[in-house]
Amino acid sequence: MSSPVRVRFAPSPTGALHIGGARTALYNWLVARGTGGALVLRIEDTDRERSTDANVAQILDALEWLELDWDEGPISQYERADRHRERLEELLASGAAYRDTATGADVQAFRKENPDRGYRGEPTDEAGAAIRLRVPDEGETVVPDAIRGEIRFQNRLQDDPVIARADGSVLYNFAVAVDDSDMGITDVIRGDDHLSNTPKQLIVLQALGEPAPRYAHLPLLHGPDGKKLSKRHGAASVQELREEGFLPEALRNYLALLGWGSGDDETIMSTPELVERFSIERVGRAAAIFDPQKLRWLNGRYMRELPLDRYEEQLAAHLARNDPEAAEAFAAATPEARAEACGIVQEKAQTVVEIWPLIAFLFTDPVDDDKAWRKVMKPEAAGVLARERETIASVEPFDAETLEAELRAVIESEGLGAGKGLQPIRVAITGTSVSPGIFESLVALGRERSLQRIDRALSRLADAASPVSGDQG
RNA sequence: GCCGCUAUCGUCUAGGGGACUAGGACGCCGGAUUCUCAGUCCGGAAACCGGGGUUCGAAUCCCCGUAGCGGUACCA
Missing domain, CATH: 1.10.8 (Helicase, Ruva Protein; domain 3)
Structure with missing residues (x-):
């Protein structure tokens, strides 16, 4: 029996959780729930300059709203600094890592002169030197990827990457490898933008004598303009999506389908169904564009089923x-x-x-929309509205079916179509020209309040019809 | 520049050598329904990036090109 799956979602708290991150979280969650495995939430906050508590809170809030729960964490990567240093010492001791004084500019210069090989530093004891990982000169590092197959990187082309600053604080590629290893992560499911980091992490793991996890690099999400999703072009944060009125279950459904195909023509899939059917191998390889219109449509489907x-x-x-x-x-x-x-x-x-x-018209006094009023409340509307008022006042029972039958009779006897005949009532009771069905609206508003509003409209119509006294002359 | 990834309707995708006159969904266009808006129903237009191969046969496999994207930090 194979060991249980352990996946992780590891956001960096440098901003709100946006739709791309939400999708990564969802896919990890689906894999965990679908396999009976565990999801670890890890906050990659080793960059003290950019990580904030507010962002962490916002990410947790977004995940909770999305109803994506996790089994372990949140674990602060920064707080594991001692452990990172411990493992770093091992590498220093074994020679797999070394201190080097070269700066970024030095490395760039080296690459310019030596386009055919990666930078290799000279070990030094000098204080203030950063720590680099020794990349083998020979061979290749192969990333086994569930979505793309095996991706090969020539070792001699890779630079020796800096894995820790002079003060011993470790960098992302090292911390990730140590953490994934310590936390027993079996499957790393993350964005495509991490693909070229993966060989570095693999080499760290190798130097540490730890087994490598399986990987799945998700294609990135792009904005409507086809470019990488960012705040600039429609990278909606989860919070924004919530404020725009989307339902978490609809968003999960939409996100699951963004980049993953079930294999049949199913579009509406409940979360349990997604858990059941999702497989990381079926995730597409090409970047997908976030389409707010389709999300809106899907959301409407869920809204009506709620x-x-x-x-x-x-x-x-x-x-x-x-x-x-x-x-x-x-x-x-x-x-x-x-x-x-x-x-x-x-x-x-x-x-x-x-x-x-x-x-809103059912709960607050309507605010008259002038445009709707001008369009509908023509002088000739007064007559039919007055007759309708009497019907509404006397109809029994006061329900939608009876109202409809009686009011239609009035309209017909006035020789009007339903449109002309009913819109005045709508404008009178709602203040505007768009509302739920008019008969249902009357019932929901109640007889008394409906009559009050119609009377108010009628008197306003009368005022408009008679010459305004006063400054006419 | 270098490394890597990717490439089917406008968008999300199905397709893994013959079942493809390429299917579904959103959107779009047209029609129907209706008291407004929305919804719903019906119909329609709309795609295999280009070029070489392999093969009896290629959307499907290989190569080249092109384009897009990601990375190229003592960020994550």
């Missing part, structure tokens, strides 16, 4: 974060009213942010 109580939770959470006044108004309503509002809007919203504007 149980009403969860729908309401999502809305309430969104309002709480972005619109305290609205959150209060929503919370003040009865549970029945909240559920009804969610029910009449569920088919229409693609994202959580789209919900509130459609149902």
Whole structure:
């Protein structure tokens, strides 16, 4: 029996978790959950200049929101400095690493004169010298990659990389190798941008006498312009995506499909299904472009499937974060009213942010949209609206079916189409021309409030029709 | 420059020598449904980067080219 899989997600806390990192996290998580293995969360914070606690908190927050849990950690790489130094000493003792005074500029100069071989330094005892890893002159270092097969690097072409500063603080390529080894990582699943680091890490592992993990280098995610995803071109952070109203389960589904094909034509896949079916070998080799439109479509599918109580939770959470006044108004309503509002809007919203504007009229006084008013509330609308008002006042029972039947009768007798006949009601009760179904909206608003708003609209129409007294003359 | 990776509709992808007149999804266009918007339903346009091979046969294998991307730090 093979040993259990151990994977890790190792973000560097130099910024928010963006969609590319989220995908890497998801793939690691899917592998761990799909194999019954463990996911280790490790924070690669050895760069003290750029790592911040706020970023760490933000990354953890993003993972939690995405509902990607981990089994061990978060482990701070920086806090393992003693262990790193310990292993570094071993390499120094064995000669696999050495102190060298050459600077980056020196190495560059060397490469310019010797394009056919990598830089090899001269060991020194001088204080202030950085520590380099001795790369073999002969042979090649082979990266076994689950996605691309074996990738070969000629050793003689590699520079001896600096693995620790003069003060003994270690650098990324060394810390990673030590940590992956200490943590028993069996599969390193990370971005493509690490591919050329891998031989260095492999050589460290070799020098340390440790076995190498398997690797899987994920193709990078690109922005809509085809370039590497970064803040500049649409590299949405997970938090931004949340504020734009996307659901974590939809995002997981979308991200899983971004770069991975199930093999059949399935597009909508629940997370359990993803866990079941995901395999790292089927991840594509080419970079993928993040497409917000497809995410939006997929999100809409999930929004419509959401149980009403969860729908309401999502809305309430969104309002709480972005619109305290609205959150209060929503919370003040009865549970029945909240559920009804969610029910009449569920088919229409693609994202959580789209919900509130459609149902706010049920919880707050409508704000009249002048454009909608001018377009719909023509003088001739007054007549039909007045008749509709009477129907709404008297109809029994006050439900959507009956309202529809009665109001349509009114419209017909006025010789109007449904569009012309119903829009005035919509504008009167919602203040605008876009809302959930008009009959459902009337019911949700209730008879009394509907009548009040229609009366208000009627008097405003009357004012507009009669000459304004006063400064006319 | 050097090292490495990649290359199917606008986008995400299926395809792993004959099943391909290249399939699905988003988007787009057209139509239907409808009280607005959205949704839904139906239909349509849309791709194998180029050139050489290998083979009876290539989107699929090999080589070259081109393009894109990543790396080339005492960052991660």
